[in-house]
Amino acid sequence: MSLEAVKYRRGSLQILNQLLLPQRSRYEEIGSVQGGWEAIREMKVRGAPAIAIVGCLSLAVELHRCEKRDKDELATFAVESLDYLVTSRPTAVNMARAAGELSDFILTEVKQPDSSAESFKENLLSRLEAMLEKDIRDNKSIGNHGAKHILSKAKTDKVTILTHCNAGSLATAGYGTALGVIRSLWLTGRLEHVYCTETRPYNQGARLTAYELVYEKIPATLITDSMVSMAMKEKGISAVVVGADRIVANGDTANKIGTYQLAIAAHHHGIPFYVAAPSTSCDLTLEGGEQIVIEERPGEELTDINGVRIAAPGIGVWNPAFDVTPHSLITAGIVTEFGVHSPQELRKVLADKIGLKR
Numbered sequence: 001m002s003l004e005a006v007k008y009r010r011g012s013l014q015i016l017n018q019l020l021l022p023q024r025s026r027y028e029e030i031g032s033v034q035g036g037w038e039a040i041r042e043m044k045v046r047g048a049p050a051i052a053i054v055g056c057l058s059l060a061v062e063l064h065r066c067e068k069r070d071k072d073e074l075a076t077f078a079v080e081s082l083d084y085l086v087t088s089r090p091t092a093v094n095m096a097r098a099a100g101e102l103s104d105f106i107l108t109e110v111k112q113p114d115s116s117a118e119s120f121k122e123n124l125l126s127r128l129e130a131m132l133e134k135d136i137r138d139n140k141s142i143g144n145h146g147a148k149h150i151l152s153k154a155k156t157d158k159v160t161i162l163t164h165c166n167a168g169s170l171a172t173a174g175y176g177t178a179l180g181v182i183r184s185l186w187l188t189g190r191l192e193h194v195y196c197t198e199t200r201p202y203n204q205g206a207r208l209t210a211y212e213l214v215y216e217k218i219p220a221t222l223i224t225d226s227m228v229s230m231a232m233k234e235k236g237i238s239a240v241v242v243g244a245d246r247i248v249a250n251g252d253t254a255n256k257i258g259t260y261q262l263a264i265a266a267h268h269h270g271i272p273f274y275v276a277a278p279s280t281s282c283d284l285t286l287e288g289g290e291q292i293v294i295e296e297r298p299g300e301e302l303t304d305i306n307g308v309r310i311a312a313p314g315i316g317v318w319n320p321a322f323d324v325t326p327h328s329l330i331t332a333g334i335v336t337e338f339g340v341h342s343p344q345e346l347r348k349v350l351a352d353k354i355g356l357k358r
């Protein structure tokens with residue numbers, strides 16, 4: 001059983017506070033939309049799919065307790081809550097996509113003449129709760145498609161993978177996306193080794209991915225972000241696999257800061273570069289990566305470590321949390337729950353499989 005970022009049963013939502021990992025493993029109760037918004041904003045929970053799941057389930061717990069007896073009032077509350085949750089963090093598209101789809105569902109449901117407030121509430125709760133299982137199912141498919149593709153291209157019997165940030169169980173409902181591919185490779189017995197980057201400045205790699213890999217007993221080594229080119233030259237890396245916060249129509253992909261330089265280095269060394277993400281991380285409303293809003297975070301994430309200042313006082317700081325990898329550098333493909341696609345194919349696959357359009 002992999003680590004659980006989210007524990008949910010009707011009326012109760014708990015999240016593993018990822019700010020405390022790896023030193024302490026503490027679950028905290030989220031009882032309201034406001035609590036969900038704050039946990040996402042403070043990064044107690046993070047990772048594109050997990051952000052949407054916790055946001056939507058925070059609505060589910062508040063809705064479950066809500067005493068409103070009027071269908072329209074319930075619908076207004078739900079739509080306003082979803083709009084608010086979208087403002088928690090700007091770059092990952094999953095929460096915005098979920099909010100859009102759920103709002104459409106709410107507006108259709110509320111118009112049904114024969115549906116009561118109770119049945120409206122029940123249908124909405126079921127819809128919100130279904131996200132958990134769907135995400136795990138999608139991640140397992142991503143893992144299997146990615147592993148199969150990597151092995152089909154491998155020049156060696158066993159493969160070594162480099163990953164960045166945390167796109168594992170902790171960033172999803174379970175199994176993970178990039179780490180899901182690694183997990184599936186491990187299950188085939190053909191994974192030699194994993195290199196995970198520290199992922200400065202927030203250290204999701206050192207704190208979270210390293211924690212997951214140790215927990216799963218997958219052979220792995222931690223490197224700093226500045227060691228990736230050297231590792232590609234010397235450590236027999238078979239492929240790079242990363243997650244995504246938003247993949248736009250032309251295949252350009254926003255992911256954790258440092259992904260772009262990883263893709264450049266992989267291209268230079270002729271190493272296949274994969275993005276692994278569910279279709280819920282895709283956004284066909286934007287044509288190119290330059291349109292993605294990149295979150296900028298507080299300077300203290302660079303200047304301080306555990307509250308202790310390490311940078312020279314007075315220095316200016318720039319702290320973009322994500323960067324955009326152009327589709328031309330995603331050389332091996334984008335792995336979704338539907339398979340492995342070239343960036344150019346993505347738009348058609350999403351239209352054919354789920355009717356996703358602009």
Ligand code: MRU
Nearest residue numbers: 046047048165167171243244256
């Ligand atoms: O700032 P974070 O920790 O939320 O950033 C996370 C990432 O960039 C992940 O790679 C991405 O969200 C995919 S998680 C399956």
